[in-house]
Amino acid sequence: MHTNLPTSFQTFLDASEILEPPSPPIIDQRRRFTSTPDIILQPNSVSSVQKILCFCHKNRITVTPQGGNTGLCGAAVARQGVLLSLSKLNKLREINLADNSMTIEAGMILQHAQQAAAQAGRLFPLSLASEGSCQIGGNIACNAGGLNVLRYGAMRDLVLGLEIVLPDGTLVSHLQPLHKNTTGYDLRHLFIGSEGTLGVITAATLKLSACPQTTATAWIGLPSIDGAVKLLTKIQSHFDERLCSFELISRFALDLSAKFSQLTKPADADWHILMALTDSVPDTDLAEQLAEYLYRQGYENSVLAQSEQERQELWALRENISASQRNLGTSIKHDIATPIARVADFVTECSAALKARFADIQIVCFGHLGDGSLHYNTFLPDIMGNEVYEYEDIINTIVYRHILKHCGTIAAEHGIGKIKNHWIPHVRTEAEIALMRAIKAQLDPHNIMNPGKLLP
């Protein structure tokens, strides 16, 4: 299509900013989609991003922004045009201790952002499985969640300000760390979660917190999800924001992970909770308080981490679920949430419906019960590879029917991308979709930004 693209970009970009599409081509995190862009651009500066978008806007060339390429819904897959890698825009611009804020560029890897905060004696709390390679811009574009949302909020809650290049190359910059600001419609939140369809996030000012000084980690075996929800309610009433993580793990998920990790299971039960409390005030007896509380409340099937090694082993059991389930083949994943009060009914009813349709289906169910958010991964034992996706629509239909019955969402923390956008009309009203289209048309009249993603 655009065979003269390199020549065109050479007129205004540095040679180091223009890359040939690699061979073999870039595929996505789930090894499901292949990017086939005409060109890969890796701008060194925000002004290069502006020049690229201005040129693409004028010449109707599509642009797909890409961060760490760790997305699970195909939002960063480029079929044609420009694949815009933000990797070189990765600088720390400012840390402001009075405002507990940090301004960093979009291409900074999440782990580096965590480290930059730690070096300044602060915590940047977003934490998720791909933190070693995902980038802040992608985290914002997808409104990433993860392990610490209960205490610190999702990515949306951690953004104080954004710097954005609009599809026509215009720069909009609001990076000042303002903790209160209500001057007209809040456009920042439109860009958070917009998956690269409205412009390119080039930098962000993020909220920091005090570093935790104490951690208490407990594993509790329980007979039911309802029992786990009751425990959550009690712990939240008593420990409030000290509760940082409250993870649910099914017996099947734990069995897989324990075998893979070669670790002993901390408890024998149908359902398991791994919870972490943290406190930034030093010298508090948090572990003792938690132990006493669980004992008083009669939770006997529980283990408290007595050392850093024990804490790491408990977390390894949780974190290795994803890796361990690969032995079951390729899964159809669901990134869902319901009101916490309805998680138990959803799991019971949906699992029964799936088993009625596919007698031997295997369900790996785990996730962030403290947010009502589940990873609900389904495997068909006879199908190991990507052929399983032939059943995706049937399985999704069953799962999402139950999700909607229980007032839930089909996209909790992974976004919509290209695999779920045809579901948007089931979860948003016509008026809302019309408004989304009007916003998109105003900012991106030629539909160059990440076409085919997010919007139905």
Place this chain on the structure above:
Amino acid sequence: MHTNLPTSFQTFLDASEILEPPSPPIIDQRRRFTSTPDIILQPNSVSSVQKILCFCHKNRITVTPQGGNTGLCGAAVARQGVLLSLSKLNKLREINLADNSMTIEAGMILQHAQQAAAQAGRLFPLSLASEGSCQIGGNIACNAGGLNVLRYGAMRDLVLGLEIVLPDGTLVSHLQPLHKNTTGYDLRHLFIGSEGTLGVITAATLKLSACPQTTATAWIGLPSIDGAVKLLTKIQSHFDERLCSFELISRFALDLSAKFSQLTKPADADWHILMALTDSVPDTDLAEQLAEYLYRQGYENSVLAQSEQERQELWALRENISASQRNLGTSIKHDIATPIARVADFVTECSAALKARFADIQIVCFGHLGDGSLHYNTFLPDIMGNEVYEYEDIINTIVYRHILKHCGTIAAEHGIGKIKNHWIPHVRTEAEIALMRAIKAQLDPHNIMNPGKLLP
């Protein structure tokens, strides 16, 4: 204009929903603007709101939503058409303890919302001066702030879901308490802070927290704002989210309030901090920890509340500033914020510039230093009444010039309304204003919703 309005509305509303404009007419909180609507409607149900908007949309009749009429920027002042009072939509619909959420209607008074949460053993943390009469819908429409933002966030951060009637009468309802949900552009945040220009908020699902079990309250006299910012940074690093309020009060503001309140000043200093720490875990020695910390850090000019009465007296000194300053006449108020690190320079430079222009100007400066947010009220001693507004543009120009120099905002927590919308082009870019207009045009093509407010 619309002399047949009562007859028209009688065809589809109950008689109790239609009110004559009262005599004397409704004036706003600051006694500055008079509402002169053709009719006042007070719907009993969400479906009545839908019918009203559908009718007004078809007949091009303007609609100004009004909650408790406590706004400070004139956003709820109706010049003509319908004044839509939400007061009768004031029910508690649901409290959900597992999700720590509460669904209430827009017309519920903030204090009643706090009480409903308390009765369920939870805290709804929004707290501000007009909480006895302001309504939740207005709080959301203006993104209200107040005293507990530091710990719990502003109204925006407390909204899990909204029910909205769009300008054409269409209902959009997302009241499920989902803690993670990213399905397309986030429209909820567009409506929060939109001041009734995009539709009518009829209900909301709000986040609740655990009730504080312990409070520690301290008053500290300091020689400078810079010193107060240093104290804030230390306290946040040590006590993190236990810090709930961190209020700044100038010597002049304290003198006024102490005289008015007939209370002794807790310290002699140019600047004062009133701070509150809270903890929801019972039996913690928070007051002792705070006293020890302040002593160790050398803050000798400080007082810790030793009883509930002492706590209330310290807060009375803070809360009576607004009432006490009325003796100075009518003020030109500023609801501003800067990055916390720049508050001191802003105050020094701006006060000098104002005094250079008006030698005898009096400045009552106080507010939420923990959020960088100030009430910066200016009085011209020779002018007691509303004639002072003749100087509003001159004074605003000086204040906002310094605010913008220090990367601040002209509207922290009171909104824009009709008194600041001509300033929007100074703080938002052309592209942003074009997008705001496109959003408005898509939802409200006949511009019936609260015209002349918020947008420039």
